[in-house]
Amino acid sequence: MATSAQSSATGAQTPVRKKTKLNRWDSPWLNSKFLTGLGMVLFVMLLGPIGRLFWDETLSYPASSPLNLPPPWAPGYSSEGDKPVVQQVQSLRDRSTPTASAAQPSGGEAAPTTASTGGTSLTGGNPLAPKPTAATGGSMTGGNPLAAKTPASGGSMTGGNPLAAKTPAAGAAATPAPSGQRQAVGAAAYARFGVPSWEHPLGTESSGRDMLAVLFVGAPRSLTIGLIAATIGMFIGVVLGFTAGYMGGWVDNVIRTLSDAIIVIPVLAVLIVIGAYVKVLQVENMAILLALFLWPAPTRYVRAQVLSMRERGYVNMARISGASSFSIMFGEMMPNMLPYIAASYTGNVSVAILAATSLEVLGLGPTRIPTLGMTIFYAISAAAILRGMWWWWGIPIAALVIVFSGLFLMTVGLDEIANPRLRGRKAAA
């Protein structure tokens, strides 16, 4: 047997060989779920820097784009949004009187040419227009879907968006309007303001923000809040969890009691109270506020892992070999826990974003900078759903769905990376 030891000793003269993998695609990190999730999150994150390249960010400020106020069903609402309200009302009166009907046929025919100024052809919704003269204006009130879809009638207003053209027609037909005049004004204004157009691809909202710019500015902001809050919370959690688990004794008792006490507090309720008192203006403040409640879960989690790891052979060996507590904790234990920490980190990010969005939807978020939650808040306040302004509430929700799905996929993917047993499940099924 000594000979075998000798023979392997002679083999020791060969130079240390570089470790080679079977091929470079066999890494567990090339997990499809993880990469898809990462791609989705990165996509939202990169909306900011990439969007800045070809879109004007300042359009996200209020009143930088056309307003869509007052509400379309209000009397005295005009299609010509850039005129002062008094003038609008004036022009409306002029037009609704039978004497002004002279303008009507010309408006119908001139539709293709006056596309950019808009409004005139859609005044076909005016009860004066549907006199069976032309297919252009009459089709609108008649509710003929085919006619409504033709670019000559609806398209001139909306930049060719068929949905925008259809909705007012349907809405006008369905709502029992007190008078024909009001119904006509509603339909006209509806199509005119905020609707996605070439000028504003994702539309604008009541305060005059361009939605595309809001998306570019707000979506990365919302994600940043989550990332900062989760990072701070995770850092505190890891440090406290390691201290509690490794030190034990009264340190453990204090930390455990504290984290257990905080974990039962309904976070949202407390955050609402704090948010109502403390005026949150910056994204960073928001993140720190959230981080106050994000550390107990990782603390418990890390502590449990450390407790089980503390008794493992290699930790004992490190202790016997005279390593310091710090190097045992972060040199020996930490590398073993990285996959778990990463998986719970992505989970924590989505918790943080969810909490941040909840606060913002309630109107307690940072007010200066548009975020996804604040956009939803504004949309709710301005009755965007009733007014059919799908682009206002739909875009932030879509962005949030992408972020949450991406984070969820990352969590699942990281779980599979950390736990190889889950990887084979697909093959077995």
Added chain:
Amino acid sequence: MTVQMERKQAAQHVGANDREITLEVKNLKVYYATPTGAVRAVDDVSFHVYKGEILGLVGESGCGKTTTAMAILRMVQPPGRIVGGNVLLDGIDLVGLNEAALREVRWNTLALIPQGAMNSLNPVMRIHTQIAEAIQTHEGRQPKDKLKQRILELLTMVGLPSRIYDMYPHELSGGMKQRVCIAMAIVLHPSLIIADEPTSALDVVVQRVVGQTLLDVKERMNVSMILIGHDMGLQAQLVDRIAVMYAGHMVEVSPVESIFAEPLHPYTQLLIESIPSIKERKPLKLTEGITHDLRNPPPGCIFQERCPKVMDVCRADRPWLRPIKPEHYVACHLYE
């Protein structure tokens, strides 16, 4: 640095029969506090290890072998506690050392080859990182190429190919991992290595390789070793002297030839009889009875409840270790 100087002084310390003593354990007591009384896991144990010899520490499971080793390393975990006694390593009393001084002694002069080598290597660190860490903890930062040279020499010394330098523990077999642990133990040239059942969970062939490695290392470095185990056959081949433990007490200490030629204590006799022999066919003998409750040992001899040769005096007086033959100590009333 004081530790180093004391070590030099202690080198002049000479044992009873003109052999240098590396480790001297005197009246060591380790008790585990329980709600129903202290469990006397190690009770009044004394022995010594000469320089350059292997002392075998044998006994059945739960007799206090590992606790003794952990007490020497000062690694007894609560509720266990060293209640009394001295552990003199090269003349320094380890029981009285504070944490900082202890950290310097551990691995520098006192190393451990752990029980389960499978669990004693960090699964996420490469072999060379783990060995380098042990070196750098005690000797500070070192140039990379020098460190690599040293680790490769070390691996060669324990008969491992140099390709494992860059490997992870899961890429190695059990025997290789055990030899990596041996390499880690000898990296700082300690004066005493405690090997806690280094060959458990290995098959006999690999056991032999690991045993051979241990012997090679001992010869080359002139290091003292305590080899803990319950495999009498393996002990007979590897060790110079054997210490037999029973229920936290040392019952017999003797050179290996002497103890196998003529075991004196009834417990040792039973232990050696329990080894199945290839040459003769005889029924396997089992020791009757169970060990007494370690919380309240009976007055008199601790082996009285299982001893086939028990006498009245055994129930009254506790026998102490006495030399019967040169270097052969036994704690039994039969030889008064």
